[in-house]
Amino acid sequence: MWVAIGSLTLMGLALGALLGVAARYLAVEENPIEAELQSMLPGSQCGQCGYVGCAQAAAALARHEAPVTLCPPGGRALAEALAARLGVKADLSQVVDDGPKLAQVSEDICIGCCRCIKVCPTDAVIGAPKQIHNVIRDACTGCGACIERCPTEAMALVPVPVTLQHWIWPKPAIA
Amino acid sequence: MKELALMMVGAALVNNVILARFLGLCSFMGVTTRIDTAAGMGMATTFVITVSSMADWAVQHYLLDAYGLGFLRTVTFILVIASAVQFTEMTIRKVSPSLFQMLGIYLPLITTNCAVLGVALLLVEGKLSFLASTLFAFASAAGYSLVMIIFAGLRERLALAQVPRLFAGPPIGFIVASLLAMAFMGFSGISTG
Numbered sequence: 319m320w321v322a323i324g325s326l327t328l329m330g331l332a333l334g335a336l337l338g339v340a341a342r343y344l345a346v347e348e349n350p351i352e353a354e355l356q357s358m359l360p361g362s363q364c365g366q367c368g369y370v371g372c373a374q375a376a377a378a379l380a381r382h383e384a385p386v387t388l389c390p391p392g393g394r395a396l397a398e399a400l401a402a403r404l405g406v407k408a409d410l411s412q413v414v415d416d417g418p419k420l421a422q423v424s425e426d427i428c429i430g431c432c433r434c435i436k437v438c439p440t441d442a443v444i445g446a447p448k449q450i451h452n453v454i455r456d457a458c459t460g461c462g463a464c465i466e467r468c469p470t471e472a473m474a475l476v477p478v479p480v481t482l483q484h485w486i487w488p489k490p491a492i493a
Numbered sequence: 494m495k496e497l498a499l500m501m502v503g504a505a506l507v508n509n510v511i512l513a514r515f516l517g518l519c520s521f522m523g524v525t526t527r528i529d530t531a532a533g534m535g536m537a538t539t540f541v542i543t544v545s546s547m548a549d550w551a552v553q554h555y556l557l558d559a560y561g562l563g564f565l566r567t568v569t570f571i572l573v574i575a576s577a578v579q580f581t582e583m584t585i586r587k588v589s590p591s592l593f594q595m596l597g598i599y600l601p602l603i604t605t606n607c608a609v610l611g612v613a614l615l616l617v618e619g620k621l622s623f624l625a626s627t628l629f630a631f632a633s634a635a636g637y638s639l640v641m642i643i644f645a646g647l648r649e650r651l652a653l654a655q656v657p658r659l660f661a662g663p664p665i666g667f668i669v670a671s672l673l674a675m676a677f678m679g680f681s682g683i684s685t686g
Contacts, residue, residue, distance in 0.1 A: 321560050321562065322560075322562050322565055325556055325560070325562065325565075326565065326568070326569065326572075329552075329556075329569060329572055329573075330572065333572060333573070333576040336576065336580075337576055337579050337580060337583075340579075340580055340583055341583060344583040344584060344586070344587045345587075346586055346587055346590075
């Protein structure tokens with residue numbers, strides 16, 4: 319038994335050491351800005367920017383090939399944060415921002431076709447075939463992928479209602 | 494010499510890993526939508542099968558047989574295979590990032606590709622010498638790559654063909670795979686003993 323345990327341990331250690339050395343020599347140096355930009359993006363891979371996913375969008379941003387206003391779900395706040403991080407002047411006049419929005423199902427139009435469930439990148443839509451769907455608000459990122467997919471236009475982005483929990487005092491406006 | 498050549502033909506064509514032994518079917522259906530991806534997968538798997546078979550031969554002879562530890566065969570072989578796959582993954586990531594992107598999840602899944610473990614276990618059963626087992630492993634892997642590339646080519650044509658809606662996508666792929674397997678049965682006429 320000790321031979322078995324010892325030989326397996328030795329093999330594991332030897333192969334592990336080999337891989338450790340290989341990882342040193344074959345390390346890929348990644349652009350640190352790319353990883354940082356990717357962590358700022360929503361990460362729901364909705365594809366509204368025209369890139370395959372958030373990783374590709376972050377790479378394009380890092381190469382200064384994409385405008386900082388590329389991410390519709392991120393809205394104005396993200397565009398400002400990206401512009402500050404990349405040190406570019408962003409034209410924010412095109413970004414209309416009317417506060418955060420979440421998807422909502424109109425229950426009288428929904429036919430329970432399940433198409434929105436399949437496209438939702440965060441699995442925020444629940445339901446079953448021929449059953450009316452609903453959106454889990456905590457999981458929805460408001461990316462809007464389900465809006466285009468819905469055959470009956472039952473999906474809509476609606477502003478998040480202001481409740482006592484997240485109401486904030488408006489900033490004083492300059493007269 | 495003639496025996497070795499016949500054995501290699503037998504491993505690559507007659508007893509093809511995919512079409513006769515039905516090993517490695519996940520990657521056979523998964524990464525054969527484009528020829529260059531299939532070729533990359535074939536090369537990566539060929540490397541892994543050859544290297545891990547050589548290492549597994551050494552493990553079998555100098556560890557398992559020498560100390561009577563035959564019951565450890567599966568776990569030690571998988572240890573060797575997993576390390577070889579890790580190494581391949583690091584190399585591909587360094588050498589060809591685009592291939593790394595294309596292969597995606599299928600690259601680490603070579604570890605669980607039963608063709609790799611299957612070839613290693615076949616070698617143990619065959620009780621071959623080191624040279625013969627290395628050549629057998631390489632020939633099996635070459636047969637695997639060949640079928641992957643042929644099937645990818647067929648599927649590239651198939652993507653443009655008019656297919657009845659019921660069969661579009663994977664179903665017609667499976668039908669083509671069965672036709673390809675029947676075509677490869679023709680090689681069983683080559684008697685390799």
